[in-house]
Amino acid sequence: MTGASQQTSAATTDAQTGVPERSNFKRKLAAYISLTKPRIIELLLVTTLPTMFLAAGGFFSPWLGLGVLLGGTMSAASANVFNCYLDRDIDRLMRRTEKRPLVTGEVSERESLVFAWLLGIASTVVLWLVANPLTAALSVGAILLYVVLYTMILKRRTDQNIVWGGVAGCMPVLIGWASVTNSLSWEPLILFLIIFLWTPAHYWPLSVKYADDYENADVPMLSVTMGEGAVALQSVIYAWATMIASLLLIPVAPMGWLYTIAAVGAGAWFVAEAHRLYYNVVKGNGEAKPMRVFHLSITYLTLVFVAVGLDPILYLPLMPFGG
Incomplete structure (x- = not known):
């Protein structure tokens, strides 16, 4: 090994731990x-x-x-x-x-x-x-x-x-x-409402998976205070509310066919999965999968907002709202 290489090697090694400094930097980052x-x-x-x-x-x-x-x-x-x-x-x-x-x-x-x-x-x-x-x-x-x-x-x-x-x-x-x-106007406030109503239906099913964690830490998540049945019921209510809120944007913006189809289709899927979770919890058949609703909720929000972005670019007007 040349002198230059030895110096480089020494410079990249922590003198006390023997761990390469580059590795330490990566871990810290x-x-x-x-x-x-x-x-x-x-x-x-x-x-x-x-x-x-x-x-x-x-x-x-x-x-x-x-x-x-x-x-x-x-x-x-x-x-x-x-x-x-x-x-x-x-x-x-x-x-x-x-x-x-x-x-x-x-x-x-x-x-x-x-x-x-x-x-x-x-x-x-x-x-x-x-x-x-x-x-x-x-x-x-x-x-x-x-x-x-x-x-x-x-x-x-x-x-x-x-x-x-x-x-x-x-x-x-x-x-x-x-x-x-x-500035602010009705359109972003409706989008705000969509996310506000979506959040409980998104996060509460996840809290079921970690209910023991929250209980140990004394954090009063709904899955701890009321149980999985309450989470399932609230998921249904908030999924419906989210879909309805998403439809409010259609006449206000106004939105075209692309957004309308996405909001109705993805919303119906979201609501159906929330109902399935509630049905399985009530039946106690062991098929309740709250994480399925959690992951679906992310897909739902992504589809709706992709449509929000694409609709004004590929605008296909609805009647009587479209011009």
Whole structure:
């Protein structure tokens, strides 16, 4: 081995642990990324971009789109890191969260707080610069709703935590609309309502799978306080409400055939699966699969919002609403 190679090798190895520094860096980076909960962010972005297409009535500046997606990603990441910091005590008690970086010590409490604040400030600056002050203010509001209203106030006090705390997850549609129009109107409020009603039917079935975790951590999820039967019934009610809310957008926007078919078809599928879950729970036949509804709900929301984005581009008007 040459002298240069030996120096390089020595430089990339921790003197005390013998672990390559590059490997340490990758683990640390992965830990920071994990704190941001990337899967949740992906779902939020799925609702933001289509809303921007609807607000613009078609295409908009790609720089605006990239800027809003970047700012929105950092905003959601900030809220998620704050959430991990505040929930670090109960995360230690639940199997599904016991490997989070703040529990394992891969990221310190101080590091996570600094990271959360930096992300929040950066997201506000980016959204202000690429869009407008209204968009930046809505982003700050979304962070506060998730961190304060949901995490600090509701989560450990009521089994309705996910209903009202879910308001934070509805904010991306307002952010996306405001970034294009610098205003709010009925269309984004209806999209807000769709996500608000969808959230319980999406998350409560997941809570059934982790009911023991929530009970051990003393978190009053509906699956713990009322049981699987209540979750199944509420899933039916909220699935119906979600589909009805999605139909309100048709005359208001107005939307064309593409969105209408997606909203009716995907909505009927969502409702049918919620009814199937309820039927199987009531019958007690061992075929109840709440996770099926959870995964389906993600597909449902994706289909509806893809249609929201495509409809103004490939507009096929309905009568009498279409022009």
